[in-house]
Amino acid sequence: MTTNHRDADRRSRVAAMIRLAGMELTDDEVARIEITDLGLGNLEAEGVQIATMVSTPRLAFKAIALFGGQTMPQHRHPVVGDDPGKEETIRVLSGECRLYVPGEDTLARGYVPGGKEDAYTVRNELVMRPGDQRTVEPGTWHWFQPGDDGMVVLSISTTARDTLDEFSDPAVVR
Numbered sequence: 001m002t003t004n005h006r007d008a009d010r011r012s013r014v015a016a017m018i019r020l021a022g023m024e025l026t027d028d029e030v031a032r033i034e035i036t037d038l039g040l041g042n043l044e045a046e047g048v049q050i051a052t053m054v055s056t057p058r059l060a061f062k063a064i065a066l067f068g069g070q071t072m073p074q075h076r077h078p079v080v081g082d083d084p085g086k087e088e089t090i091r092v093l094s095g096e097c098r099l100y101v102p103g104e105d106t107l108a109r110g111y112v113p114g115g116k117e118d119a120y121t122v123r124n125e126l127v128m129r130p131g132d133q134r135t136v137e138p139g140t141w142h143w144f145q146p147g148d149d150g151m152v153v154l155s156i157s158t159t160a161r162d163t164l165d166e167f168s169d170p171a172v173v174r
């Protein structure tokens, strides 16, 4: 995690968004907000901001914030040893969340980030609003994207091993 001024500024903006959405954070949680471009070098277009409230060997509870124009790249949570992979429920706190999962291509409100057709292959579009939630089964490809005003969602899951997540885009470095 870098600690330059730009990240500190972005962390403050993310904390404000999450608090405005109704999820209070401690100063320590704010200091630990993860900001990552996943090694793709274009944070405004592809990346994610994550506040972690709970992370134990058995479960995880996080708030994920995306700014308008930013997409969380397609990924899945694989089997790890005896663990069948992370089961993840996404529940919307604020904004519009377009969640993409396998199925018929119904992509209409959202878009595939420019030039990345090969990395966003599941395009069954679920347009979710505050109070909506959806459980993504382990091993299922998924990605999400906010409306123009950004979004905050809760990620409620079995244990998170983020560094082992698989991404469709071979350029991703987690």
Ligand code: ZN
Binding pocket: 075, 076, 077, 088, 142
């Ligand atoms: Zn996920």
